[in-house]
Amino acid sequence: MTSYRMTKHLYAPVGSSDIELPASVTASYADGTTKTCKITWGTYDKAALKTAGSFRIEGSFTDGTETVDVYITAHIYGKIKVAENYSCITKPNTIPELPKTAMTYYADGTAFEAREITWDMNGVTADTFKNIGDIVTINGKVSAFGETYPITASVRVAEPVVDKHDNVATAALHLTDNGPYNDTLTAIIDGNRSDNGYSDSRWSTWGKRNDSTHGDAVITMDWATAVATNQINLFYFYQPATDSLSTLPTKVKFEYTLSSGYENGEIVSNDWKEITPVGEPEEINDSSLHQWTKGLSYKFAETINPIAIRITFSYTGYIGLNECEVMSPSTSYYAKTSADLSAIKIGNTELTPGTDNSFEIEETSFDGLSFTNPENASVTVIPVSNREIKIVSVAEDGKSRRTYSVVLKNVPLIPEETETPDTKETETPNTKPETPSTDKPQTPSTPALKKGDTFKVKNIQYKVLNVSKKTVAVVKGTDRKPGKVTKVTIPNTVKNAASKTTFTVTQIQANAFKNYKNLKSVIIGKNVTSIGKNSFYGCQKLAKVTFKGTSVKTIKSKAFKKTASKVTVSVPKSIRNNKKKAAAFQKKLTKSGMSKKLKLK
Template sequence: MKKNKMFTFCFIKWLFAICFILSFIVINDTNISAEEAEIDTSLFKYEENEDGTITITGYNGTDETVVIPSEIDGKNVSIIGEKSFYENMNIKYLTVSDGINIIDTYAFRLCENLESVILPESLSFINSLAFAGCYDLKSIKFPNTLESIGLDSFSFCTKLEKIDLPILNSLCPRAFEFCSNLKEVNCKDGLKMINLRMFSGCIKLEKVIIPDSVKIIEGYIGEITENPNTVIYANSNSYARKYANQKGIKFSCLNFHDWDNGTITLEPTVKSNGKKLFVCTACKLQKTQEISKLVLPQSGDQIIDPSTNNTYHVTNSTITNGTVKFIKTTIINSTISIPDTININGVKFRVTSVAKDAFKNNRKIKKITIGKNIKSIGSNAFSGCKNLKTIIVKSKQIQSVGKNAFKGIYKNAKIKIPKKKMKLYKSIFNKKGQKKSVKLVK
């Protein structure tokens, strides 16, 4: 029993010792990391300004990652001075601490290996040629506090592909001159003017987004970028659109389009959808809209043929064997034809009958042609057509003619019928109201 107690005591003591050692290692390692994270301000050269702040004038380090401190020897750093990092070939990743207000002329010029820059919200001015010739600079985010980007400040930053411009008070010409891979410029809403000469020599510039707030645009982008495919993106009612139209620059609507009423390019039918083409009146962009299939009229429906304004009654509603009855016409002509077929929503319907009273008392008609699919003619169909002199019957399928169908037509009218149907049609057409002087002829 005593042996077990002794073993337990030793085990706990041994475990405590191990935990103590591990905690010492962790604490010691944490202290080392904290010391490594501190900025070595001794590497920076500086001078004191009249207001008691500091201007950095040089750097003696060789690190790839550089954090410019906000304070040295208890004094605030406000300016990164002229040529302070000029031709530094070591620096790749730059962070400018909060509190710094100005990056001065030539500050990072020809830092050829500089890839990324993080700027503070305190920054107000980037002066001329500050980052010129930083060939490897791929990305930079401008703070909202920035007021001015100086002349040639980012010229020849040949790996920059996109920039977002904040609301600036001053935009110097050639600020991004010869950024040969720059493809997109996005101007923040609130910016009032833009000088497109900023992008002189940006031969791959494709897209410039300009908000409604911009009311002044200087420079002709086509001559400046030498890229005829540069497109200004803005709202259709913006100043930027007017500018693009005046200068003949390609334009595209930014948030919405002003579509016209559209043109039907493919009529819909009951068998297939149609298509309608819309064109934006602002940027000429086109879009196609599908038009739903049409509905096949049902038996009993009354329809109007849009090509003739004749009215028909659907007697059989099928896609392959549809039929209609001729009801009436609004045509005021001396010559009228009852067609073989009509097209309804892309489906062909055979005209198989003439309704009663269809042409009753039509005194304008002189000649009528009856289509080849007619099987019946209703009563009083041509009654009172006193000037109707010629009736041409193409149909060989007529089975019935209604009472008084031809009553009151011209006394010497002639009804021309198919030669092979003469015997049958004499009996069908006989005594339908016409005078005896009306003749059936071949």
């Protein structure tokens, strides 16, 4: 026998009367044959099935010649409540790499185990992360034992921090001037900033000192590939006290190009662009410099990526240059390290977390739960019971976390009903060893929707905004081929079949139907009060929009940007027949990007 194949884990819900263990194992032999062998399992304490946890069951099998000891780990799981949300950073214009699994939790806040995440990356591109400081929410879901748990990734577009600068001038491919001049041109990129006047570690225009008609001096360098720079340091040979002819230049001009050539000993380009330093150059304080060396740093407002740089010096008398440093910035992006929330708000109560992580409040429900979260920590709310929640916040860098407990002190505890599990459906993975399956062990009752939960009706995804007011927002269209959709209707109300609850549709969220290229007509229900940023952006054939009501108060920027050049907008008579209201509504639409040629009717 060379090996055998058997699962090493099984899963069963708390309260199971028994668990079904694998009856056999497949043994493999060196000659390529296989044999199915019966497993004999030892006994285990069935009391262990009453509480969540894991235990090991020993057994063995024999093929008639050999006896092999085996074991299996039984995982007894309770009622999973949530999957842990996630936060992170990304570079500008970079899609982040999101985790593949997320931890799941029981009601008491105890972690169960990590489960696989499916992220909804529809519409997420590098352009989504172009603005530094933006926080982008990506939705996902975690599946465990037939149930699905929503999860979000809060992604902050981080600002680059310059850690250091490296001199790339020393790696120049060619170095030229418009001379002839004196001393040594290559000395300006030899890495030696200082000169005492008696060495040749400099370049100068000494021979032009008595020529009052001399022109500007020009130094040009290029590289084999483009470099990045936002700063150039020039170290001048400068003797103001002993030689009045050794001066600083009266003017320095910087130019760069993205493409160049090298012809007849010259660096040539037809596309030189001037870049002007910000303010006056800063003096470089370096105690190792000789007294006849003066370093000045010229800084630019933006980072450029030249293939060649040209520096022009205007001067009187003569100038000397010891070193030219083209400084390339090295940048890093830093995740925040704090998991602290500044405030937790529930109804009319605002809590200020500090050293105390536990709160008792007078509210009668958790409606209106919100957070002040300046650190972009991930926040996961665990509903412990009808009167208690735990709030788990984890820092962007994942290294610190806080857990807050909030209790409604005047609300009596309602014990959660316990279901009787179907012991015949004990979960035993059988596809791969060590890999638990996600077959459904039982069919639990449908939990009530809570704030932030999502559901889908007729190719539109909705998110619960307020449970007590029964309001939802349109999150996005879920059509598999959005490019073929020609009409979208936002209803007045929508019914969630699972909870048998009818919700009022009050919002259309950002990017909901962005780039539906063939969308021609939209009907917006009478209860919609706000339309989010970019919600219909890029719907280039959208030529008819119907507002069923007068509730719309806010239409965010670019909501109707890049729609058809001629749009007909139907509105209720109360707007259409009132010139002042019609003009105000039309202005609101055009500010959101809709064509000024729109026709209100």
